[in-house]
Amino acid sequence: MLEINSRPAAPAEGLTIAEAAERTGVSVHTLRYYERAGLVVTPVDRTPGGRRRYHPRDLRWIDLCTRLRATGMPIRTIRRYAELVTAGPGNEPERLALLEAHRTEVAARLTELQSHLARIDHKVDTYRGRLAEGRAEGFWAPGE
Amino acid sequence: MLEINSRPAAPAEGLTIAEAAERTGVSVHTLRYYERAGLVVTPVDRTPGGRRRYHPRDLRWIDLCTRLRATGMPIRTIRRYAELVTAGPGNEPERLALLEAHRTEVAARLTELQSHLARIDHKVDTYRGRLAEGRAEGFWAPGE
DNA sequence: AGTTGATTTCGAGCACGCTCGAAATCGTAG
DNA sequence: CTACGATTTCGAGCGTGCTCGAAATCAACT
Numbered sequence: 001m002l003e004i005n006s007r008p009a010a011p012a013e014g015l016t017i018a019e020a021a022e023r024t025g026v027s028v029h030t031l032r033y034y035e036r037a038g039l040v041v042t043p044v045d046r047t048p049g050g051r052r053r054y055h056p057r058d059l060r061w062i063d064l065c066t067r068l069r070a071t072g073m074p075i076r077t078i079r080r081y082a083e084l085v086t087a088g089p090g091n092e093p094e095r096l097a098l099l100e101a102h103r104t105e106v107a108a109r110l111t112e113l114q115s116h117l118a119r120i121d122h123k124v125d126t127y128r129g130r131l132a133e134g135r136a137e138g139f140w141a142p143g144e
Numbered sequence: 145m146l147e148i149n150s151r152p153a154a155p156a157e158g159l160t161i162a163e164a165a166e167r168t169g170v171s172v173h174t175l176r177y178y179e180r181a182g183l184v185v186t187p188v189d190r191t192p193g194g195r196r197r198y199h200p201r202d203l204r205w206i207d208l209c210t211r212l213r214a215t216g217m218p219i220r221t222i223r224r225y226a227e228l229v230t231a232g233p234g235n236e237p238e239r240l241a242l243l244e245a246h247r248t249e250v251a252a253r254l255t256e257l258q259s260h261l262a263r264i265d266h267k268v269d270t271y272r273g274r275l276a277e278g279r280a281e282g283f284w285a286p287g288e
Numbered sequence: 289a290g291t292t293g294a295t296t297t298c299g300a301g302c303a304c305g306c307t308c309g310a311a312a313t314c315g316t317a318g
Numbered sequence: 319c320t321a322c323g324a325t326t327t328c329g330a331g332c333g334t335g336c337t338c339g340a341a342a343t344c345a346a347c348t
Contacts, residue, residue: 017295028295029337036298037335049344051295064267067260075335092275099268106261110254116211117250123208124243131236161325172325173307180328181305193314195325219305 014045014053024062031062038079039065041086071106158189158197168206175206182223183209185230215250 021028035044041061045053068078077098084095165172179188185205189197212222221242228239 027337030335032296033336047344049295051344067263069335071257071260071264092271096268096271096275099264099271103261103264103268106257106264110257110261113215113250113254113257116215117247117254119211120215120243120247120250124240124247127236127240127243131240171307174305176326177306191314193325195314213305 014055015059017052017054020052020054020059020062024059024066026062026066034062034065037075039075039082041082068102071102072109073102077102158199159203161196161198164196164198164203164206168203168210170206170210178206178209181219183219183226185226212246215246216253217246221246 015023017028017031020026021031024031026034034040042057044058045055047053065078068081069075081095081098084091084098159167161172161175164170165175168175170178178184186201188202189199191197209222212225213219225239225242228235228242
């Protein structure tokens with residue numbers, strides 16, 4: 001466990017895939033899947049033996065992917081974004097457009113979700129009210 | 145088209161599946177699929193020849209299903225709810241619990257979505273700012 | 289050197305929610 | 319009566335996003 005003097009610096013830098021999985025909340029299987037799917041901006045560093053070593057930049061990128069996924073961006077679109085980033089400078093407007101389009105979409109879904117939620121809330125409330133009054137029998141009409 | 149005196153009432157009541165699909169925004173394929181999947185509370189009415197005829201109650205139920213689906217409730221859970229409703233009076237508390245659990249879940253996802261959206265917004269904003277200043281080159285760090 | 293556990297690649301498999309196709313039947317218009 | 323379009327059932331197929339398994343390799347400890 002000691003590596004006090006293993007110069008020219010510890011070769012054991014970076015996190016193992018298991019550690020990266022733990023920190024990002026993504027399974028190791030999924031981490032590898034993302035990589036295979038092209039959701040990378042920079043090839044993940046490897047040890048001489050071929051094991052992945054995750055650096056902060058990788059974790060930040062994965063976090064971004066997670067957020068995009070959580071907001072419903074399809075894998076292929078994230079890949080597209082990753083490709084743009086990988087392609088280097090010159091396509092920033094396109095990247096921005098992609099993100100803005102997503103933003104708009106998410107905002108729309110959010111609004112819609114809220115409205116659906118409100119109606120479900122209403123249903124729950126009337127349901128609860130009727131139950132409290134003991135006259136819930138026969139109540140199922142979806143329209144209320 | 146005239147049915148002025150076709151007693152004991154027009155036998156052509158209710159909407160065809162195509163009409164129901166149009167009104168609910170669900171494809172005819174999906175309507176039939178929902179039925180097969182057990183997402184029904186009352187067997188859909190049929191013409192003597194076997195064609196489905198949708199009545200207002202059916203449309204309201206489908207709308208509810210649509211809202212539940214749109215808020216992420218899995219098919220099997222909707223089926224469970226449908227079963228409870230079909231089972232008749234006596235299980236209202238269970239139905240209410242099911243809906244409330246869903247409500248809670250949706251509210252949580254909503255909050256999470258909002259936070260994700262905020263971070264994406266922030267990224268878009270800084271991105272846009274840098275672009276405007278002409279120093280977007282090299283900018284891709286997911287952490288900002 | 290040997291053992292043990294993590295990691296690798298790669299392809300297959302799975303869960304979900306539709307979506308489609310084929311072949312038969314219905315029903316309406318001419 | 320004939321045509322033709324809509325509808326029926328049923329099973330198969332598909333797209334997405336993982337998830338898993340097998341067999342090989344790596345690495346750390348004893």
